[in-house]
Amino acid sequence: MQAPAVAEHCLNPQQVNRFEFCALCNCIQASRLGYVMSSLLNDMRAPGGVIRHNAKHPFKDRPLMKFISKLGSALIVTAVTAAPAFAALGGDTASVLTDRDQTQGTLRISAAASYSVHEITTPSGTTVREYLTPAGKVFGLAWRGPFMPNLQQFLGSYYAQYVQAASAPHVGHRHMNVEVPGLIVHSSGHMRAFYGRAWTPDLIPQNVSADDIK
Amino acid sequence: MRKYLALAFIQILILTGCGGGGGGYGGSSGSSGGVMSACSAATTSNVEPIIVDQGPTALQNAGFAAVNEAFVSVKVCVPGSSSYQTVDHIQVDTQSSGLRILASALTSITLPAALDASNNPMAECLAFADGSSWGSLATADIQFPSSGESATSVIVQIIGDPAYEAARPPAADCPLPTEDTVPTFGANGILGVGPAVYDCGDACIPGAGAPLPVYYGCATTSSCVAENVPLTAQLANTATLFATDNNGVIVELPAVGTTGQLTVAGSLVFGIGTEANNALGAGVTVLEANTVGGNFGYVTATINGNGLVGTSYPDSYIDSGSNGNFFVDSVTAIPQCTNPNPPPATTGFYCPPSTLNFTTTLTGTNNVPTPSEPFSVANATDLFTTNPTFAAFSNLGGTNGDPQSLDLGLAFFYGRHVYTAVEGATVAGNAGPFYAF
Numbered sequence: 001m002q003a004p005a006v007a008e009h010c011l012n013p014q015q016v017n018r019f020e021f022c023a024l025c026n027c028i029q030a031s032r033l034g035y036v037m038s039s040l041l042n043d044m045r046a047p048g049g050v051i052r053h054n055a056k057h058p059f060k061d062r063p064l065m066k067f068i069s070k071l072g073s074a075l076i077v078t079a080v081t082a083a084p085a086f087a088a089l090g091g092d093t094a095s096v097l098t099d100r101d102q103t104q105g106t107l108r109i110s111a112a113a114s115y116s117v118h119e120i121t122t123p124s125g126t127t128v129r130e131y132l133t134p135a136g137k138v139f140g141l142a143w144r145g146p147f148m149p150n151l152q153q154f155l156g157s158y159y160a161q162y163v164q165a166a167s168a169p170h171v172g173h174r175h176m177n178v179e180v181p182g183l184i185v186h187s188s189g190h191m192r193a194f195y196g197r198a199w200t201p202d203l204i205p206q207n208v209s210a211d212d213i214k
Numbered sequence: 215m216r217k218y219l220a221l222a223f224i225q226i227l228i229l230t231g232c233g234g235g236g237g238g239y240g241g242s243s244g245s246s247g248g249v250m251s252a253c254s255a256a257t258t259s260n261v262e263p264i265i266v267d268q269g270p271t272a273l274q275n276a277g278f279a280a281v282n283e284a285f286v287s288v289k290v291c292v293p294g295s296s297s298y299q300t301v302d303h304i305q306v307d308t309q310s311s312g313l314r315i316l317a318s319a320l321t322s323i324t325l326p327a328a329l330d331a332s333n334n335p336m337a338e339c340l341a342f343a344d345g346s347s348w349g350s351l352a353t354a355d356i357q358f359p360s361s362g363e364s365a366t367s368v369i370v371q372i373i374g375d376p377a378y379e380a381a382r383p384p385a386a387d388c389p390l391p392t393e394d395t396v397p398t399f400g401a402n403g404i405l406g407v408g409p410a411v412y413d414c415g416d417a418c419i420p421g422a423g424a425p426l427p428v429y430y431g432c433a434t435t436s437s438c439v440a441e442n443v444p445l446t447a448q449l450a451n452t453a454t455l456f457a458t459d460n461n462g463v464i465v466e467l468p469a470v471g472t473t474g475q476l477t478v479a480g481s482l483v484f485g486i487g488t489e490a491n492n493a494l495g496a497g498v499t500v501l502e503a504n505t506v507g508g509n510f511g512y513v514t515a516t517i518n519g520n521g522l523v524g525t526s527y528p529d530s531y532i533d534s535g536s537n538g539n540f541f542v543d544s545v546t547a548i549p550q551c552t553n554p555n556p557p558p559a560t561t562g563f564y565c566p567p568s569t570l571n572f573t574t575t576l577t578g579t580n581n582v583p584t585p586s587e588p589f590s591v592a593n594a595t596d597l598f599t600t601n602p603t604f605a606a607f608s609n610l611g612g613t614n615g616d617p618q619s620l621d622l623g624l625a626f627f628y629g630r631h632v633y634t635a636v637e638g639a640t641v642a643g644n645a646g647p648f649y650a651f
């Protein structure tokens with residue numbers, strides 16, 4: 001079962017009244033919702049995974065916003081714990097995936113500023129950051145850690161395209177650069193230390209550089 | 215037509231085989247009776263010859279050729295039997311752990327399966343940055359044919375074991391593309407003599423939590439389930455299994471000129487500071503490496519040249535299993551080669567209009583910098599097309615997925631003696647893991 005994410009409700013007029021606080025949600029910018037989730041989820045430590053969220057926005061330190069954020073916490077907890085899930089590259093709020101590596105919550109962010117970042121530490125110790133547009137689409141990924149992440153999950157609908165390109169002759173086991181229309185994947189590393197980035201140039205917001213994905 | 219792969223190939227020399235095959239993959243492990251295996255000859259030295267060439271005939275017949283890959287031969291013996299096979303073109307890799315051999319290269323012997331705690335045969339998924347290799351685990355006695363360095367009851371991976379291909383885990387666990395054949399893997403096998411003792415280590419032992427998709431127990435050949443296994447059941451840096459000379463290796467290769475070389479002969483020296491020929495000599499700088507998971511093996515490189523002025527690369531490492539020097543010049547982007555299809559396949563290599571010269575200074579966690587070391591990046595397509603039969607190039611470079619990483623591959627090894635000491639080792643007061651040159 002998957003529970004709709006909070007921000008999705010807040011942004012969807014047809015669902016605004018489902019939760020008591022949705023009128024409030026609808027009033028504040030979704031980027032602040034991101035901040036709510038961030039402070040909340042930073043304190044969650046379920047076995048096997050940690051999730052952090054950082055939203056790039058100009059108001060996150062304002063006391064009023066923090067107050068509003070805390071108001072929303074209870075309802076967000078419900079949504080998050082009911083739907084351990086995550087979105088893949090290019091995915092939106094309908095693209096929620098489950099993976100046994102991802103044992104922690106879900107975030108649906110709509111940032112007022114250029115982008116938001118979700119960070120998950122998987123049970124293997126590898127950290128994956130997902131970069132979301134203000135509209136809530138994942139436009140980039142970056143990973144670092146002792147094991148490769150599950151790229152089938154994180155690349156989502158782009159995975160087949162990646163695999164096809166990665167199957168071409170290339171320079172060895174340590175470095176994989178896939179650059180095809182609509183998808184760039186840079187993967188590198190050796191046993192116990194891997195690093196990689198992936199992004200969809202078509203989805204990168206204005207004023208955001210691929211170098212910001214890291 | 216010749217295609218260039220970054221990898222190597224395999225050729226199997228079947229020397230003899232007095233005793234017939236050993237047990238099957240589904241059989242029990244261990245020796246039968248007290249028969250000494252064919253891998254019990256005396257050790258005569260700690261030096262094994264390395265060859266850098268285009269790889270075995272089988273690879274070349276498939277239309278590929280290895281570039282900057284260092285190969286050794288390994289004698290693989292059935293425990294408790296006189297049966298053995300010497301497999302050549304095993305790639306020397308100083309950034310992985312364990313001996314892995316392509317099933318198609320082990321044609322004349324059958325090794326007994328390595329069994330887990332439930333007496334089920336084991337298998338492993340080895341994930342690379344560009345895919346994965348899957349195969350069963352077997353038990354073998356091994357010996358290096360020239361030096362005589364040997365180890366018994368070694369757990370080796372049989373990559374692409376046809377009996378277990380049906381049990382290959384889904385892509386979510388064992389990533390695509392598959393690298394289970396000689397043409398896709400690029401060598402007859404790989405000899406992991408890197409800074410880690412074990413290939414997975416504590417992350418895969420009982421009690422570590424839900425099993426990672428690394429080690430598997432196979433109740434049947436079509437049904438394998440991820441499981442945690444003790445360190446003794448994991449693949450280990452092969453050098454650490456020797457009775458002596460077991461704390462690391464030195465890769466010694468002569469210098470190669472700017473246009474490359476047909477082949478290069480060098481040495482794989484076992485042990486560091488254990489014999490007269492492997493001391494940390496005067497003028498050698500030790501780089502102790504990061505041991506934190508995710509950053510394992512990293513040292514910091516500073517690069518100058520082509521617009522880079524003292525740019526720091528904190529995720530850097532030295533790796534005989536990489537065939538070029540891989541890094542991103544964030545100031546003046548180096549053009550990548552644009553010929554994606556063989557021959558030659560240069561995807562991932564750099565193709566600057568003229569050769570670029572750099573220097574790098576490396577610093578380990580012990581904060582002792584190396585002298586400034588030069589390296590160059592030439593146009594890979596020009597190198598390959600000018601001398602299409604050459605296998606060794608000192609000025610091969612390529613891009614790196616990690617913009618903070620300088621991966622100094624085999625191109626950097628030419629003209630140097632590069633030491634790689636394992637974690638836990640201490641040599642003349644220097645704590646492993648470390649690199650030195």
